[in-house]
Amino acid sequence: MAEADEIARPAPPAQPSGQAEPGPSQRDWAGALGPSAAPGADGQAEVGFMGSALYEKGKTVHNKRIDGPFRRFKWLVMLVTLTIYYVTPWIRWDRGPYAPDQAVLVDLAHRRFYMFDIEIWPHEFYFVAGLLIMAGIGLFLVTSAVGRAWCGYACPQTVWTDLFQHIDRLFDGDRNARIRLDKAPWTAAKIARRGAKWSVYLVISLLTGGAWILYFADAPTLARAFINGEAPPVAYATVAILTGTTFWLGGFMREQVCIYMCPWPRIQAAMLDEKSLIVTYKHWRGEPRGSLKKAAKNPGQYGDCIDCNLCVAVCPTGVDIRQGQQIGCITCALCIDACDKVMKEIGRPRGLIDYATLEQCKAEAAGAAPMPAWKALLRPRTLIYFTIWAGIGAGLLFALGTRSHTDLTVSPDRNPPYMLMKDGSVRNAYTLRLRNMEARPRQMEVALVGLADGAVMWTDGISRDQAAPRQILAVPANATRLVRAYVTVPPGTSAGAFAFRLTSLDEQRERDEAATTFTMPGSE
Amino acid sequence: MANKRIDAPTGTEFVGHEWDGIEELNTPLPRWWLWTFYATIIFSLIYVVLYPAWPLIDRATAGTLGWSSRGALAKELAAAEAARQGTFQQIAATPIEALPARPELMQAAIAGGAAAFKVNCVQCHGAGAAGYQEHGYPNLNDDDWIWGGTLPEIEYTITHGIRWEADEATRVNFMPAFAGVLDAGQVGAVARHVLSLSGKARPSPAGAQVFADNCAACHGAGGEGNPAMGAPALNDAIWLYGSSEAAVRQQILGPRHGVMPAWQGRLDPVTIKMLAAYVFSRGGGQQAPAASPATATSAAADTPARKANPDG
Numbered sequence: 001m002a003e004a005d006e007i008a009r010p011a012p013p014a015q016p017s018g019q020a021e022p023g024p025s026q027r028d029w030a031g032a033l034g035p036s037a038a039p040g041a042d043g044q045a046e047v048g049f050m051g052s053a054l055y056e057k058g059k060t061v062h063n064k065r066i067d068g069p070f071r072r073f074k075w076l077v078m079l080v081t082l083t084i085y086y087v088t089p090w091i092r093w094d095r096g097p098y099a100p101d102q103a104v105l106v107d108l109a110h111r112r113f114y115m116f117d118i119e120i121w122p123h124e125f126y127f128v129a130g131l132l133i134m135a136g137i138g139l140f141l142v143t144s145a146v147g148r149a150w151c152g153y154a155c156p157q158t159v160w161t162d163l164f165q166h167i168d169r170l171f172d173g174d175r176n177a178r179i180r181l182d183k184a185p186w187t188a189a190k191i192a193r194r195g196a197k198w199s200v201y202l203v204i205s206l207l208t209g210g211a212w213i214l215y216f217a218d219a220p221t222l223a224r225a226f227i228n229g230e231a232p233p234v235a236y237a238t239v240a241i242l243t244g245t246t247f248w249l250g251g252f253m254r255e256q257v258c259i260y261m262c263p264w265p266r267i268q269a270a271m272l273d274e275k276s277l278i279v280t281y282k283h284w285r286g287e288p289r290g291s292l293k294k295a296a297k298n299p300g301q302y303g304d305c306i307d308c309n310l311c312v313a314v315c316p317t318g319v320d321i322r323q324g325q326q327i328g329c330i331t332c333a334l335c336i337d338a339c340d341k342v343m344k345e346i347g348r349p350r351g352l353i354d355y356a357t358l359e360q361c362k363a364e365a366a367g368a369a370p371m372p373a374w375k376a377l378l379r380p381r382t383l384i385y386f387t388i389w390a391g392i393g394a395g396l397l398f399a400l401g402t403r404s405h406t407d408l409t410v411s412p413d414r415n416p417p418y419m420l421m422k423d424g425s426v427r428n429a430y431t432l433r434l435r436n437m438e439a440r441p442r443q444m445e446v447a448l449v450g451l452a453d454g455a456v457m458w459t460d461g462i463s464r465d466q467a468a469p470r471q472i473l474a475v476p477a478n479a480t481r482l483v484r485a486y487v488t489v490p491p492g493t494s495a496g497a498f499a500f501r502l503t504s505l506d507e508q509r510e511r512d513e514a515a516t517t518f519t520m521p522g523s524e
Numbered sequence: 525m526a527n528k529r530i531d532a533p534t535g536t537e538f539v540g541h542e543w544d545g546i547e548e549l550n551t552p553l554p555r556w557w558l559w560t561f562y563a564t565i566i567f568s569l570i571y572v573v574l575y576p577a578w579p580l581i582d583r584a585t586a587g588t589l590g591w592s593s594r595g596a597l598a599k600e601l602a603a604a605e606a607a608r609q610g611t612f613q614q615i616a617a618t619p620i621e622a623l624p625a626r627p628e629l630m631q632a633a634i635a636g637g638a639a640a641f642k643v644n645c646v647q648c649h650g651a652g653a654a655g656y657q658e659h660g661y662p663n664l665n666d667d668d669w670i671w672g673g674t675l676p677e678i679e680y681t682i683t684h685g686i687r688w689e690a691d692e693a694t695r696v697n698f699m700p701a702f703a704g705v706l707d708a709g710q711v712g713a714v715a716r717h718v719l720s721l722s723g724k725a726r727p728s729p730a731g732a733q734v735f736a737d738n739c740a741a742c743h744g745a746g747g748e749g750n751p752a753m754g755a756p757a758l759n760d761a762i763w764l765y766g767s768s769e770a771a772v773r774q775q776i777l778g779p780r781h782g783v784m785p786a787w788q789g790r791l792d793p794v795t796i797k798m799l800a801a802y803v804f805s806r807g808g809g810q811q812a813p814a815a816s817p818a819t820a821t822s823a824a825a826d827t828p829a830r831k832a833n834p835d836g
Binding site for chain 2: 056057058253256260413414415416419420421422423424427429460463464491
């Protein structure tokens with residue numbers, strides 16, 4: 001029983017008294033959101049805790065430490081996401097002498113996007129559009145299957161808030177110690193503690209902002225220039241802004257970002273249905289609440305919930321899940337860990353708070369047996385979303401795998417459309433764009449296809465004496481070469497639709513053809 | 525606050541407004557929200573003092589920083605101008621025949637010339653530099669050059685103009701009118717002979733004789749023309765005033781003479797050089813070695829004089 005006593009103690013002024021408690025459960029979102037909520041929130045309503053105040057003071061959430069499968073999963077997600085964020089810019093990737101060796105690089109100045117072996121040019125922006133569509137459908141998929149899992153585990157605001165809350169715990173101790181310290185007067189010791197903690201906040205924020213800019217330039221070079229004060233002003237401005245927002249949003253605003261600022265919870269709430277997994281308190285099993293002592297005195301009178309408030313104490317956004325679904329709940333499942341732990345200690349079955357769908361809740365309340373949560377994942381809606389999502393992904397991969405690294409576009413001169421030469425031949429001028437997407441210079445052959453014999457071409461660089469039906473041009477690595485080409489047909493011949501054919505003169509022999517027309521006098 | 529009532533389910537105070545039984549709750553703003561709001565008000569007050577803000581009848585209040593969008597534009601234009609200065613000076617220092625050897629400078633010159641062409645030249649030569657045959661404005665895209673198609677020759681033509689009396693060094697020639705000199709039969713014969721040079725009519729001994737007596741001195745025995753004196757070639761497919769027999773006959777009887785203004789004094793030497801590069805690049809430019817050296821040196825000698833006195 002020692003364990004249970006300790007569990008019952010955490011929130012110092014006991015909850016059931018109904019008096020003004022500085023705890024987080026006061027911000028009573030549930031009632032405002034729907035009649036189904038708040039099975040037990042009746043007596044507290046009389047408390048006019050705000051009066052006619054113009055503003056509501058932000059209340060810091062001091063969440064208690066908890067361990068359990070979901071907490072461990074959250075640790076894992078945090079580790080993976082933060083590692084990806086901080087390490088990615090430093091990964092090197094050899095692309096030869098003509099392209100940067102940074103694995104992931106958004107090179108805005110040269111309009112290239114590198115991601116390992118993939119290189120995206122501006123004209124291939126549809127790949128990015130495809131990724132955005134996948135992200136959108138992925139949101140539908142995840143939300144319809146597991147509700148606000150993004151909010152609970154992977155959202156940067158959640159990850160960084162989690163990180164900062166661990167810093168709080170490291171410096172100030174767990175929940176009760178932090179609450180005490182908050183109320184304590186500003187002594188030298190408290191100032192020192194706060195100063196040290198906020199310094200660590202600032203260092204994390206600086207690293208966060210600092211890592212961001214490394215995605216847009218060569219990381220080692222920029223990092224060195226940044227430290228030496230030689231980086232461009234925009235780098236310092238970006239880091240300053242991101243440091244400020246991380247410090248403020250992660251260190252102080254925290255759950256208020258989710259509740260007041262973020263549109264995601266609203267969008268996601270609209271996409272949930274009765275078959276989506278949400279974190280739920282099974283009130284038909286838990287109510288009426290009563291301590292172990294009361295339950296021992298009156299067997300059969302009380303539900304499984306012993307009203308220990310541990311689920312509230314561990315919540316990073318400070319909601320009371322027992323009041324039902326609410327906008328403050330990011331479904332991080334830490335309350336499930338807390339409640340499972342308590343249920344195990346007092347010998348009752350786990351899952352009083354659990355992932356469940358509204359449909360399951362209804363069935364269980366009516367007496368059906370609990371269903372494993374994963375079964376909720378297999379239903380037409382999620383499968384259809386998954387099929388669309390995977391289809392787009394496969395299409396993008398296919399397009400990526402089969403795209404040519406040689407490309408030709410042609411635009412004929414419109415003014416004048418043709419030119420009569422001294423010897424009676426007719427000349428047309430064209431602007432050719434030879435695109436070499438390989439990271440090495442290549443020789444390419446441009447040939448005329450479909451013009452009468454005697455038709456020849458030359459360029460600004462190749463004089464007319466060397467005019468020929470095909471010309472070889474050097475295209476620099478990783479670049480588009482603009483060439484003005486002149487084509488003549490001999491006197492007396494006629495010409496119309498034809499094409500330029502571009503062939504790369506290497507082992508790939510990639511080929512592209514661009515159709516265009518030859519304008520003759522009188523044919524305009 | 526006499527009527528202070530609390531909504532039971534939410535614990536929130538009523539505002540006191542009621543519509544058909546639906547009442548409004550007084551939900552307070554979060555404090556950070558309020559402070560952000562106050563911060564924007566303070567920001568706006570500072571902004572009004574520092575920047576143009578209150579619209580007046582013909583302008584806005586100036587603001588203590590003295591910033592204006594027009595001023596910002598002027599500053600950007602000045603910066604762009606300053607950025608161009610380096611290229612301008614390089615082009616000014618490079619003799620025009622040396623431009624093609626420096627591709628990046630040549631490209632800059634062509635781009636600058638294209639812009640200048642749109643302002644100064646399109647009125648006669650057309651936006652595509654294709655000229656207007658019906659008015660005798662020559663096409664600049666082809667490979668037929670009355671006064672020579674090398675870079676120095678084009679530069680000289682633009683600098684001094686053609687038959688432009690105000691310029692002493694202008695390119696000038698006049699073909700005599702043959703009305704009254706030749707009779708109608710001779711005119712017809714020589715017109716057909718001229719057309720026969722490019723295979724458009726049957727040659728005749730009479731026409732050949734008239735041509736040899738009257739025309740070959742300037743246009744050459746085979747009608748190949750003479751760019752040094754501006755005598756057009758007659759043996760090719762390009763006709764400034766038309767290729768019908770009537771048009772040729774008209775030109776023999778009463779020749780038309782086009783006039784092009786001299787641009788020195790109106791345009792600075794660098795712009796003229798860039799215009800020459802642009803015209804040269806339109807596809808018909810001739811290589812410099814073929815040009816007469818006299819023209820090239822005179823054009824080069826011109827450069828410093830014009831630089832010293834840009835107004836005249």
